[in-house]
Amino acid sequence: MADITAAMVKDLREKTGAGMMDCKKALGETAGDMEAAVDWLRAKGLAAAAKKAGRTAAEGLVGVAVSGTKGAAVEVNSETDFVAKNEIFQAFVTTVTGLALTSGADADALGAMPFPGGDGSVTDKLTANIATIGENQSLRRTAMLEVSQGVVAAYVHNAIAPGMGRIGVLVGLESAAAADVLEPLAKQIAMHVAAASPLALDEAGLDPALIERERAIAREKAATSGKPAEIIEKMIEGGVRKFAQEATLVNQIFVIDGKSKVADVVAAAAKAAGTPIALKGFVRIQLGEGIEKQQSDFAAEVAAAAGR
Incomplete structure (x- = not known):
């Protein structure tokens, strides 16, 4: 029986996109013959994944x-x-x-x-x-x-x-x-x-870089106001504070009642239960958050499938 090395398995996996264990088995079944192993995977329907691996999945x-x-x-x-x-x-x-x-x-x-x-x-x-x-x-x-x-x-x-x-x-x-x-x-x-x-969840959980980005935006807005410097600083901090409140769960207005902060809803439930609730x-x-979807021409895809 041929000696199946890790390098051979890696090479076959890169060629076919099949799973590591499938590649190892294919090489074992074909006595280490790379081309025969590719054919073995194709016959099993496992190498087909390689052709699809580059498509956007969103x-x-x-x-x-x-x-x-x-x-x-x-x-x-x-x-x-x-x-x-x-x-x-x-x-x-x-x-x-x-x-x-x-x-x-x-x-x-x-x-x-x-x-x-x-x-x-x-x-x-x-x-x-x-x-x-x-x-x-x-x-x-x-x-x-x-x-x-x-x-x-x-x-x-x-x-x-x-x-x-x-x-x-x-x-x-x-x-x-x-x-x-x-x-x-x-x-x-x-x-x-x-x-x-x-x-x-709360202000402490916000990314500091995100806070600085909001501060820069607030500063740019305030700079055009013509206000004194001390007022501008208050405007900037007010803008950052407003962002932090709107972006954090405990400070958001509860969508169920439309008036209470989420933190207050939890506090009221704890009071009613007679025990702390954290x-x-x-x-x-x-789904698909942050994935850049590829734009496709559906008519062109149909035509291509029809062999035109």
């Missing part, structure tokens, strides 16, 4: 899952929204979201986890799905939220199936209060997060 699904006081959210992308309705794709999203509860907020670690059913790793299964479904797909990101006691609630906006849709939110409330008190509140706050898209954090993942 559609897909966001999955959320909760177990006890821990929640996970995962974004899996595809090229078109049609794939989001595919049962194979949905089953994959459900499975990897469940696995994310133990892998943590590390997409690479999640990709390396064994996929249930003996299909190699999560990444290997995704590669096989690309060949089966016929579109590029990617495991883009994952996030976790956990509290020591209390609840983590999940909410999906524009749900296409249970636990998955275009926006996935997790909200954690830490408290000794009863679950029937915490769960409705956490769910409402999660709905608020989906709608209001806060950048951080809003510990949130996760919000919106």
Whole structure:
């Protein structure tokens, strides 16, 4: 039997885009013959993924899952929204979201986890799905939220199936209060997060670079006011303060009642429950956020498919 080296596996993977374990198996089946291994992968439908790997995948699904006081959210992308309705794709999203509860907020670690059913790793299964479904797909990101006691609630906006849709939110409330008190509140706050898209829990969580950017914008606006320097400084700090309040969850106006700050809603619930309730954090993942979508000419694509 030929000696299959790591370099050979790497070379075959680069040539075909197939999973590492599939490449190793292909080389073993073909006694280390690179071209024969490529053909072996093609015959199995695994090398087809390579041709699709360069396509932009900005559609897909966001999955959320909760177990006890821990929640996970995962974004899996595809090229078109049609794939989001595919049962194979949905089953994959459900499975990897469940696995994310133990892998943590590390997409690479999640990709390396064994996929249930003996299909190699999560990444290997995704590669096989690309060949089966016929579109590029990617495991883009994952996030976790956990509290020591209390609840983590999940909410999906524009749900296409249970636990998955275009926006996935997790909200954690830490408290000794009863679950029937915490769960409705956490769910409402999660709905608020989906709608209001806060950048951080509070001012301390905002990126300092973002604050400086807002300060520069406020300074530029104030400079044209013709006011004295001391007034301009107050205008600048006022602008920054307004931005921080609008961008942080605890300071936002609760979309459910349209008048109370989120922090005040939590405080009122704690008073009614007779025990402290702390809003510990949130996760919000919106499908395709930050991905630059390629513009395509649909008529040209149809013509090309027809061989014109």
